[in-house]
Amino acid sequence: MDRGLTLDKHKGNTSMSDNLLQVIQDNAKTAKLPPGLSEADIKRMYEGMVMVRAYDERQKKLQRSGRIGFCVTSTGEEAVQIGTAAALEPADWIYPYYRQYGMLMYRGASLDVLANHLFGNTTDLAKGRQMPAHYTHKETNFVSFSSVIGTHLTHAVGTAMAAQYKGDDVVVATYIGDGGTSSNDFHAALTFAGVRKAPVVFFIVNNQYAISLPVEKQCAAESLHTKGAGYGIPAIRVDGNDIIAVYQAAQEAYARARRGEGPTLVELLTYRAGPHSSSDDPSRYRSQEEMDEWNAKDPLERCKRFMQQLGIWTEAYETQLWESIREKMVEFTNAAEKIDEPSWETMFDDVYAELPDALRRQRDELIATESEFPRDNEGEFPL
Ligand SMILES: Cc1ncc(C[n+]2csc(CCOP(=O)(O)OP(=O)(O)O)c2C)c(N)n1
Numbered sequence: 001m002d003r004g005l006t007l008d009k010h011k012g013n014t015s016m017s018d019n020l021l022q023v024i025q026d027n028a029k030t031a032k033l034p035p036g037l038s039e040a041d042i043k044r045m046y047e048g049m050v051m052v053r054a055y056d057e058r059q060k061k062l063q064r065s066g067r068i069g070f071c072v073t074s075t076g077e078e079a080v081q082i083g084t085a086a087a088l089e090p091a092d093w094i095y096p097y098y099r100q101y102g103m104l105m106y107r108g109a110s111l112d113v114l115a116n117h118l119f120g121n122t123t124d125l126a127k128g129r130q131m132p133a134h135y136t137h138k139e140t141n142f143v144s145f146s147s148v149i150g151t152h153l154t155h156a157v158g159t160a161m162a163a164q165y166k167g168d169d170v171v172v173a174t175y176i177g178d179g180g181t182s183s184n185d186f187h188a189a190l191t192f193a194g195v196r197k198a199p200v201v202f203f204i205v206n207n208q209y210a211i212s213l214p215v216e217k218q219c220a221a222e223s224l225h226t227k228g229a230g231y232g233i234p235a236i237r238v239d240g241n242d243i244i245a246v247y248q249a250a251q252e253a254y255a256r257a258r259r260g261e262g263p264t265l266v267e268l269l270t271y272r273a274g275p276h277s278s279s280d281d282p283s284r285y286r287s288q289e290e291m292d293e294w295n296a297k298d299p300l301e302r303c304k305r306f307m308q309q310l311g312i313w314t315e316a317y318e319t320q321l322w323e324s325i326r327e328k329m330v331e332f333t334n335a336a337e338k339i340d341e342p343s344w345e346t347m348f349d350d351v352y353a354e355l356p357d358a359l360r361r362q363r364d365e366l367i368a369t370e371s372e373f374p375r376d377n378e379g380e381f382p383l
Contacts, residue, residue: 019223020237020269023244024306031309034244036251039312045086045243046303049078051325052102053300055111056274058329059118063278067337068118072133074099076241076273079299080205082106083246084173084268087254093141093163095156095174097149098133099205099272107140111328115336127350128342133277150176150183153202157189160198160257171257172200173250179210181224190265194231197262201253202233204265205240207272208294212285228265240268241299244306271297344370 023034033039056073063071074081081102088094094103101114113125117135120128125136126144136144143159145152156174163170176186181204193200204224208215221227228235234256238249246268253264271294275282282291307313348355348363355363 020239021245021249022239022242023248024239024242024302025309026302026305028309030311031306033310034248037244037247039310041086042244042303042307042310043312045082045247046300046307047321047325048082048085048102048106049243049300049303050321051105052078052081054322054325054329055102055105055114057326058333060274060278062118062333068132070132071118071278072098072276073274073278074102074272076271076294076298077205077207078102079243079246079303080175080203080240080268080270083243084203084250087247087251088173089170091141091168091170092254093143093156093159093170093172095143095145095152095159095172096135097145097152097175097177097180097205098131099177099207100175101133101135104135104137104140104142107142109137109140109142111332112336113137115332116339118333119336119339120341121336121339122342123336123339124342127346129347149180150185150189153180153183153185153189154192157193157196157198157200160193160200160263161196164196164199169258170199171254172198173203173254174200175203175205177210178204178206178208178215178224179213179218181227182218186227190227190231190233190263193263194233197260199257199260200263201250201257202263202265203250204267205270206267207270209272209276209282209286211276211280212282214286223267225265225267231265233263233265235265235267237267237269240270241297241302243299243303270299273298 025031052074056075059071059073062068077099081100085103085106094100096103104114105111114135116124117126118132126134130144131147134145134147136142143152143155153174153176156172160172180186190202192198206215206224210218223237225235225237236249239245249266253266256262256264273291273295304313345363345367348359
């Protein structure tokens with residue numbers, strides 16, 4: 001049984017095909033402003049997506065030229081991030097995985113927060129100790145992620161339950177890939193959230209692959225949103241490359257949570273247009289035809305077309321936007337590259353209030369060895 005969300009108030013400007021929520025009509029000549037959104041809101045969302053695309057473009061260049069070791073991009077998934085971020089309030093919480101850093105920028109984190117993490121320098125908020133693409137930022141309630149797929153979902157539900165106990169008017173947005181819906185913690189999190197009616201929204205980012213594994217080999221269900229029914233959680237399937245549909249579904253789901261009606265499961269259908277990470281080569285497991293087919297549904301192009309239909313997009317606007325954003329990306333990443341890396345001995349900090357003897361000995365040995373073999377002789381450093 002599909003307990004799909006009823007999006008009554010959007011009738012007339014949403015179309016459902018195969019139970020997929022879509023708003024943008026690619027072939028329409030004109031469009032009307034969606035309810036509750038101004039022209040400025042739509043432009044802001046588009047600009048947010050361009051920021052993510054430009055950041056990814058910059059990350060890739062830095063990685064290919066050897067200036068950073070590794071990167072994770074989210075090309076093709078910009079509407080997922082910006083559409084769901086745009087409907088949140090500043091006090092709400094985000095429990096992301098590694099492909100939602102665009103939400104950070106949209107919620108006002110300075111670009112140096114991202115750039116410093118990219119280089120893992122001394123000013124990186126994770127102190128250079130996290131995996132790359134595991135961003136964190138207290139001011140925007142963007143919570144650090146553990147690489148163990150799915151584990152953050154239970155933390156998200158815990159935060160939502162805490163807010164419920166305290167009577168705080170906040171919701172929690174959390175994200176999981178199609179592969180991640182097979183994790184143990186997906187089950188634990190949805191079980192608790194359903195029973196406790198926690199104010200949390202689970203977004204399944206169905207980008208069709210878990211590294212090289214296509215979604216149909218991941219799960220035999222026809223669609224992943226049907227998983228909600230097993231936990232008594234209403235669910236909806238949305239065109240994740242249609243930023244207006246993503247925004248509307250997210251807004252409705254957050255509103256349900258705020259009204260005390262509990263969690264919602266939102267499956268966002270999209271495509272990971274790039275590799276899984278800079279260590280992956282997708283041409284080994286998927287065809288060019290498939291990639292071309294999805295690229296034709298690019299979320300930025302679709303939003304641009306919608307803006308054209310509304311009469312709020314021009315070539316001059318586009319050129320100026322890209323120029324100014326690309327300039328910023330270069331400026332912030334070049335600045336982050338100039339900041340020192342954390343010194344080796346900081347790896348012993350922050351875990352124990354008082355360092356146990358065994359670790360103190362190891363740290364002292366490291367410091368002694370390092371002074372014997374200074375850093376400019378890095379090649380000879382015995383570690
Ligand atoms: C428990 C666990 N198993 C395996 C991995 C290795 N791993 C890292 S990312 C990933 C794929 C996740 O795919 P998906 O959830 O679909 O997200 P996507 O990367 O496609 O956005 C895997 C298997 C891991 N980090 N944790």
